[in-house]
Amino acid sequence: MEQNEHAARENRRRFDTHNIRCVNLLGGAGCGKTALLEGTLPLLKDSCRAAVLEGDLATTRDAKRIDALGVPVVQLLTEGGCHLNATHVQQALEQVSLDELDLLIIENVGNPICPANFDLGEHLRVAVLSVAEGHDKPSKYPLLFKDAQLVVITKCDLLPHVDFDLDIVQTDVRRVNRSVELIRTDIKTGQGFDRVAEWIRGSAARPATENSAAEASGG
């Protein structure tokens, strides 16, 4: 853990030196993290130069989906590991032209638990929850939401078909993270992606000290 903290600080220092904002995208397997990037990155294209690090246990499927958008991407394979650590990111940065970037998004391994324990050097954390996972998840997996600056509720097109109460989610998320913002998205209609893109643009413009995930969590 100490080694991770050290590497995370190094990563953040490099991001700050290059004036890059780094976002750590967290959520369970199949909650729609890659689809969220597919919906949001095209809306950011004109205002910032973005790249993505894709964390997975196996396959390069997700990196291919990002590559298809014309966005630079590095696939990180954990070989069975349940989370990314700051050293994974440090190594991947060797393959990224930091001078040509404004925004780096790290899509973490699909797992609502372990990734939340590891600071990667990010400035912002975005937690993702799909309506198909159920509204009990913020109370059952509080760590995922505790240090996030934004919670994105995905797959809202499924709301008529699942038992999911947004009010319960909002109450339970705010119980562990009072000021966090929530945005609903829907891949079918594209609802909400503009708000996520706007949030990222706005957060990226603020000084690092105002919204650093590490400082918010005391790490």
Place this chain on the structure above:
Amino acid sequence: MEQNEHAARENRRRFDTHNIRCVNLLGGAGCGKTALLEGTLPLLKDSCRAAVLEGDLATTRDAKRIDALGVPVVQLLTEGGCHLNATHVQQALEQVSLDELDLLIIENVGNPICPANFDLGEHLRVAVLSVAEGHDKPSKYPLLFKDAQLVVITKCDLLPHVDFDLDIVQTDVRRVNRSVELIRTDIKTGQGFDRVAEWIRGSAARPATENSAAEASGG
């Protein structure tokens, strides 16, 4: 890991002494493991005496749902831990009347990665995947499916609304686990729960050596 193997062997020895079959239920957060138990346990009531160990990070919500069925249940809280280990189970067994049981189902923490690495002393592993998680999951999370004797595909009522190809799932699951059985379930119509109950009854009746998860995985 060595300590876990030792405790797992001890657990399995106790189950065998009491003629109890033990099932380890694995899958991501919100994939429908508790709902699967709610659908299946009532169908097993007349043919076997079952109890459940509920693994969670926080809250006793799932244990309450099992208790409402009139099935004995022990809640195991990992306090942020991402998986159950064999010692968790060993401790929980102190609260279970083993002489009055035929079947013990352990619902693991919702996480498609870490729990698969820990033998709990079970005889059988059941992996759960919801159609809302996407058909790419068996190729991205092969460990979840590799040592399972049964894969249950849940939330099939959502099939008309999501992009999920059962043939791809079947092919990718069989790539890492040739002989595993797949059963589809649907909480809305109740489809498939009778097949799962029948599978558990049938597997529980077979001698332990024929379908021990530990032996299948070489553990």
